[in-house]
Amino acid sequence: MQTVNLSDNEWKLMNLLWADAPRTITELVYQLKEDTGWSKHTVISMLSRLEAKGAVRHEEGARAKQFYPAIDPEGTKIRETQSFLERLYNGSLGLMLNTLVQEREISKEEIDELYAILKKAEEEQP
Structure with missing residues (x-):
């Protein structure tokens, strides 16, 4: 099972993908804009970073790339919780x-x- 460390901002994007995938860059920008104010460039950069980490994958769609989560939400949350507990409270x-x-x-x-x-x-x- 792959371990991927996510930043707070990456969690926001991953939660959208886990809730409803696939999504295009345009859809992600629209859904994140009000909460974060992120530009299209910011979302593209974050998706690239997440792909490099192995957390996200994409497929070429008819009109736009379709992005999917490549990691399991529950396993990721469990590992993040264990890491948090170890770092802050010595387990x-x-x-x-x-x-x-x-x-x-x-x-x-x-x-x-x-x-x-x-x-x-x-x-x-x-």
């Missing part, structure tokens, strides 16, 4: 959760969701 999920809880109010719904996630994880332990 400690407990330390990360403690930091999040201390730094902001956590809602009852979020607490219930965390309990449900942990209960499911506990039940799935061998």
Whole structure:
């Protein structure tokens, strides 16, 4: 499985491709313009960088290149989460959760969701 590190801006473009591929440069520029203000040149440069990383591929369409994601979103998110946890919290999920809880109010719904996630994880332990 290929490991690809994505910048914050590359995540924006990849999320669009994962949600609905293929997309043309024109479609990507239109969808990213309001949120990012990126020009066509910026999107082309980013697509070139992503192709070089192996994250994106393209096919020649009748009128324009069609861009597709070349990496799996779930695997990419898992690897990015593991990398984040290792870099910032020395791999400690407990330390990360403690930091999040201390730094902001956590809602009852979020607490219930965390309990449900942990209960499911506990039940799935061998």
